[in-house]
Amino acid sequence: MMDVRGEPLLDIDDLRVQFQVGSGFGAKKVVKAVDGVSLSLHSGQTLGLVGESGCGKSTLLRALFGLSPVAGGKITVAGKDVTHAGRRERRMLSNHMQMVFQDPYSALDPRMTVHEIVAEPLRVAGRYNSREVEELLDRVGVSAEMSTRRPSEFSGGQRQRVGIARALALRPRVLILDEPVSALDVSIQAQVLNLLGDLQQEFGLAYLFVSHDLSVVRHIADEIAVMYLGRIVERGAADAVFRGPEHPYTRSLLASAPIADPTRSRQRPPRTLAGEPPDAANPPSGCAFRSRCPQAQDRCAEQLPQLRESDPGHSRACFFPEIPIRAAAS
């Protein structure tokens, strides 16, 4: 469960990432891919970050590792400010925080053996140890005789296990999981999620789990943050958010999640989200969601709603969160 005691392992404070788009003679536009996101992650905790494609999830993750241009805000890992860390600091940082990639096919170098792939973090850190690599592979369920093979001989699930072993090689305390199971078959997803759960207990890992699959997030996350067009629009304990979503965007997301049971699926009123997400280079004034919001009012176009707490530990960025609860009840 959630552990809010002590200092967070990963603390993101008002992070902003901006890209300049449009070159040549036209006026340059600034895309605010991540716009004032604050999150924190404690030991043993899993924070699920959800949102549709293009909302800035991946950019946020890349910013954590210095791969996106940070325009403002602060990233603290294990008490150290790493917002603009140099190469040497990145090496130190990699002892605390590692990443598991979404696509297990592009995450592993096809010309390396699996042993070499898992050994790489240790080699970069200058403390390679063959036995340690074998132990890591064994821990994630890849047998020793397979370690001399190349990724092309592995299935997607096995590859993702190798990716997890590589991420664990330096014994980090925070794992950034970028849609780690979205590229896998449903049956394999469960195995990998179970492995992640076991590893979390064993090593006391904190997970920042990015996904667009709500059922996966519900399964694994303690806390949930919902992102829309670069901003967090709702945040709270997983149960609270799933039972009583307060932001209209969260409600639409939950409503559009597929239900595996056809009878129940037919009973549910069709309430999918209309339209496309707006152009990030030209977002609507005020609340970015108002162009698709079923309950938008004049005020939404004029002011930007801030993230406000409704219950302890549950907050949303909406001026009119109460309306549809009543509507849904009627």
Add this chain to the structure above:
Amino acid sequence: MSQLASSRRPAVRRTARTRRRIGRLPLLPFIGAVLLAVMAVFIVVVPMLPGFDPLTQNLSMARLAPFTDAAHPLGTDSIGRDLLSRLAEGGRITMSITLAVVAINVVLGIILGLCAGFFGGWIDNVIGLVSDANLAMPVVLLLIAISSVTGPSATLMIVVLGCTFWMGYARVARAIAISLRGRDFVVAPQILGAGAAWTIRKHILPHVLPQMLILAVTDIGVVMLVQAGLDFLGLGVQPPSPTWGGMILEGQKMLRLSPWQAIIPGTAIFMLVVGTQFVSQLLTAESSTPLRKARRANV
């Protein structure tokens, strides 16, 4: 009897396997490999023969036709030097220069191409500009200009050719680097705090090398032709050292009287160029097979 048979069995099996492998070789690469092998043996074996002497002149024995004199199986040139010896010695010189040039090209091309592709931005622009300028520069004119100051020499030709035929390698290496640099397995070491040199060496170079090998084999023929042309123009290796291009130059003056003087080295160049082209076909096919397999596995 039976003991003999059993001891022979593995050998039989091995030859059977070799034959199967040769049988599976497509015809053209097979011919190419045989041509190259014959040339290599020729260049190595002939200098060990007792009558090897590429330089001694003997005007009384000038312009002997091939296959008429046991001491000079391929005949002699217009000042009576043994053509067989000159062909082998010329091949050795020509091949060493060619390999040196190709080696310089490959190294330059890989370094510049990987830097351009991996870093992009202004580095890519500068390298692209240098490459384009190089492509637009006529090599022969450049060589004539420089050798008018320094005098022609083999070293000069190696340096000039080495610095003017790297662009093909650079372009291919750059393209591969660009296609790889966004992949997660190239991003992963950057997250670890590994430097660009590590990332390029470990994750991009191994993907580039097989393609470079194919290009290099194809290029051997091209460089040899250019070099023969330069020798022919008198811009390369200086007489009396024989080169294939130089031998054609000498033979060309006597084309009416003793056509074999030009035909023999011409045939040698032809065989080597054709051989490298045919072998490179095989390498291309070989290298694309695992790629196709990998792609199929990915989809």
